[in-house]
Amino acid sequence: MTAILSTPTTTISHPDQRLAERSRADDFKAFPAVLKSEWIKLSTLRANRAILALTILAGGFTSWAVATLITDEVLVVSVVYIYSTVLTAVFAAVAGILLFTSEAQHGTLAGTLTAQPARWVIAAAKTVTAGTIGLVLGAGGMAAGYVGAVAGGLELGDTSGMAATTLWALLFTTLAALFGLGVGMVIRHGSGAISSLLVWWLVVENLLTLFLPATVARFLPFFAGNGLLAIQSDTATADSIAVALTRPENALLFGGYTFALLIIGTVLLYRRDTN
Secondary structure, three states: OOOOOOOOOOOOOOHHHHHHHOOHHHHHHHHHHHHHHHHHHHHHOHHHHHHHHHHHHHHHHHHHHHHHHOOOOOOEHHHHOOOOHHHHHHHHHHHHHHHHHHHHHHOOHHHHHHHOOOHHHHHHHHHHHHHHHHHHHHHHHHHHHHHHHHHOOOEOOOOOOHHHHHHHHHHHHHHHHHHHHHHHHHHOOHHHHHHHHHHHHHHHHHHHHHHOOHHHHOOOHHHHHHHOOOOOOOOOOHHHHHOOOOHHHHHHHHHHHHHHHHHHHHHHHHHOOOO
16 A cells, blocks of 8 residues: 655745735724824824924914004904914924824834734824814914913904804814825925925915916915915905905815825825835
């Protein structure tokens, strides 16, 4: 009799094969855990607490200073309380940038991606977290602005439009934080992303608005973002006022820029190395 010996074989799964075996349902089930992880990382980053404190201080001081120092026009609380929102949006954008770049620069992104291979889940969790940051900073800045305006001795004024103004302002700060997240995902370096954003926002766009026709300048991203506040600029001309976009149009435009950056950042998250 001839004995036939069979050699046991071991099948080794390739990492890509294991990833392919994951279903979309598994990714959705993992989302709450990834979101919780993002909140833990957010709460341990001291820069975020500093940004929140600066937002509240800037909001209160700006309104108080305007109420105290400007005496040649009639000002009321219902208008002045949102004056610091542009600065709040800047802080929100910086916080959104740090939400991604702090991981990319300190080497913790690789561990995050190892724990959760589905990168779209990480991008979605960071998007929700960044939007919440913008919402909280916007609310805190306007609350401080309200208190500062009252402390400055201003009358309350007509409050009929405050609810709508507040919602548009919150949309601006929320989108600004998401915009910052997109910039951070694209550039990946904290100081480079922050400096690029601030130079474009505070310098380049202001120069472009001086040289571009009003019909073109109104489509610049932060020109549209500022339009959500409906604050009349001292540099506004009759031509720029005549062709100004409405708040819904500005929201769609600024939101479109933000969405495009997030999509590009997510694609790059898939294509780039983790370190």
